[in-house]
Amino acid sequence: MKGPFIASASERLAVVATLSTFEDLVKAIGGDHVKVASIASPKFDPHFIEPKPSDVLKVKRAKVFAHAGLDLELWRGPLLDAAGNREMFPGAPGELDLSQGVSLLEIPTRPLSRAAGDIHLYGNPHYWQQPDNVRTMAQAIAGKLSAVDPAHQDAYRANMREFIQRLDRKIAEWRAKLEPYRGRELVGYHREFSYLMAFAGLRMSEFLEPKPGIPPTPQHLQFIERYIAERKISAILQSSYFPRQAARAVAKRTGAKVGILCQNVRELPACSDYTAMMDYNVSQLVGVLHN
Numbered sequence: 001m002k003g004p005f006i007a008s009a010s011e012r013l014a015v016v017a018t019l020s021t022f023e024d025l026v027k028a029i030g031g032d033h034v035k036v037a038s039i040a041s042p043k044f045d046p047h048f049i050e051p052k053p054s055d056v057l058k059v060k061r062a063k064v065f066a067h068a069g070l071d072l073e074l075w076r077g078p079l080l081d082a083a084g085n086r087e088m089f090p091g092a093p094g095e096l097d098l099s100q101g102v103s104l105l106e107i108p109t110r111p112l113s114r115a116a117g118d119i120h121l122y123g124n125p126h127y128w129q130q131p132d133n134v135r136t137m138a139q140a141i142a143g144k145l146s147a148v149d150p151a152h153q154d155a156y157r158a159n160m161r162e163f164i165q166r167l168d169r170k171i172a173e174w175r176a177k178l179e180p181y182r183g184r185e186l187v188g189y190h191r192e193f194s195y196l197m198a199f200a201g202l203r204m205s206e207f208l209e210p211k212p213g214i215p216p217t218p219q220h221l222q223f224i225e226r227y228i229a230e231r232k233i234s235a236i237l238q239s240s241y242f243p244r245q246a247a248r249a250v251a252k253r254t255g256a257k258v259g260i261l262c263q264n265v266r267e268l269p270a271c272s273d274y275t276a277m278m279d280y281n282v283s284q285l286v287g288v289l290h291n
Helices: 020-033 053-061 076-083 131-148 150-181 191-200 218-231 245-254 274-289
Strands: 013-017 034-038 064-067 095-097 235-239 257-261
Touching: 013 020, 013 053, 013 131, 020 034, 020 064, 020 131, 020 150, 020 274, 053 076, 064 131, 095 131, 131 150, 131 191, 150 191, 150 274, 191 274, 218 245, 235 245, 235 274, 245 257, 257 274
Parallel strands: 013 034, 013 064, 064 095, 235 257
Antiparallel strands: none
16 A cells, blocks of 8 residues: 555655755756755855745645755754644655765764854764765665655666766866865865865865854954965855955955855856856866965
């Protein structure tokens, strides 16, 4: 007997993703058999999203709910409660927690307090910026789509294999482009690119935010300027949705370049899908690192 969460073979599987990057990955694996929507606009910081009534309706009608897990989307719980679709709740058949099985960075090793800023309790949640993690995510997506829509599982598995083959070729290309700069140090705005730095073999220890989630202060920016000068750091990196005034001011006083990266698919026009986003980010890194 077909369970209540099994999709009908005659209609496309309705999937809701919290982020545009997850929407893109589900589309790549699901192909013509899925209908995917996302909640958070990539034009804004994904930590601070206010879902709309239309988003509640999307989740109410969905068969699969794909999200980052951990504590990136603190708005996720209230959204699920408002939708009332119990098949999407944590541990339910329609939930797809994409953090499962990925290698996490910056997992806290000591008790935390609000004095430390907006520290994530379970580790840095921006793990899709490490392309090796996306292999695991693609496998999880294919597994969940196959479980909920077994009529099309062969297509999902085939799409996953094709996607991973393309991804592996691009990973080799990206690593080759970044290899000449391995070991270089950069300054960030927020800790959203730790995984990209690990993938690229780059270092990032200091940020324009004095603490995560705390806007730059004049005193801290003076420290950053001294730090850049002492370490001969060539660039400051940040997502497009953060204010750029602080980075530009520090760059003007130190001679550092400012690199604007994409955290999520469609954040900028050049980042139309996951591969295009990584192509763009790698190109930006090479541009600010090349002397």
